[in-house]
Amino acid sequence: MWARQIARQTAVRAAFSTQRTAVRPLRSFLHNLARPLPRPALRVVHRAYSQAAETDPSRPDIFYHVVNGESFAVSFLETFGGPDEVIGWLPARAEGAGLNDFVPNPRFTELLHASNRAALEADLDDIQRNGAIQLQNGWMHIHDERNLPPMGRIGDPDDIIASVLVEDGKIKPETYQAMPAYRTCTAHGVTQLTEGLAAKLKQTLLETRS
Known part of the structure; x- marks a missing residue:
């Protein structure tokens, strides 16, 4: 799966x-x-x-x-x-x-991480949920979709958005740790998120207008 x-x-x-x-x-x-x-x-x-x-x-x-x-x-x-x-x-x-x-834009990066954590708290992303089920226990990286690593490998630091602790197949959102080396633009393009994280980010950006 x-x-x-x-x-x-x-x-x-x-x-x-x-x-x-x-x-x-x-x-x-x-x-x-x-x-x-x-x-x-x-x-x-x-x-x-x-x-x-x-x-x-x-x-x-x-x-x-x-x-x-x-x-x-x-x-x-x-x-x-x-x-x-x-x-x-x-x-x-x-x-x-x-x-x-x-x-x-550093402010965008801050909003990105806040949005990702909120999405994990609400369990809005199938990809991250399935990754936690597969891992069961340990730290899981949230990778940028623009440059996914081969299965079982760790991605480039520029493409690792954050890491979260997984216990018994469930993500612990409060452990969300942003990757300092993450870049919103690399040779592979600008930020590209999984469907659930992307939808939450768009909602978060729209909410900044109110």
């Missing part, structure tokens, strides 16, 4: 595609994600976000909001409601931009 779950996760995970993208600067960024480029002097402005977001066909859950024509605010929400929702920023006019041009 767990093997089938891992196989399904592996099959559905999506890395950024370079074949079809609606916006040329985004295509350039995706093509060069793995290139170690110097970080540009990007001025982040938390206002004047456009209402019409750009999208990437390979990640329909991701939206790019233009900020004053200078940068893209990367978000899981189609409309913009506040800077806390932003996963990070990209230069809007940077041909040849690469991974190091991505500016992560």
Whole structure:
């Protein structure tokens, strides 16, 4: 059962595609994600976000909001409601931009962890529940779906979102420990969660607007 779950996760995970993208600067960024480029002097402005977001066909859950024509605010929400929702920023006019041009948003990372813990407390994610049943006892990693490790292996620290203690096949949410090395954007793309965690995160982000 767990093997089938891992196989399904592996099959559905999506890395950024370079074949079809609606916006040329985004295509350039995706093509060069793995290139170690110097970080540009990007001025982040938390206002004047456009209402019409750009999208990437390979990640329909991701939206790019233009900020004053200078940068893209990367978000899981189609409309913009506040800077806390932003996963990070990209230069809007940077041909040849690469991974190091991505500016992560620490506040989003905080919300991500808070949302994940709430989802585990409410038992909203089948994948994490099944993983705990398989493990029975010990520490279990919550991996980013963008780069799942082979079965029985530990993933890259950049792709381990957090760890939780499992006892008698059940997750103990109060033991949730964020992985300090986790990155919201790597050469494999931006954050990609399992279905239950993703739904809870979107709900959490929308609740920040009220």
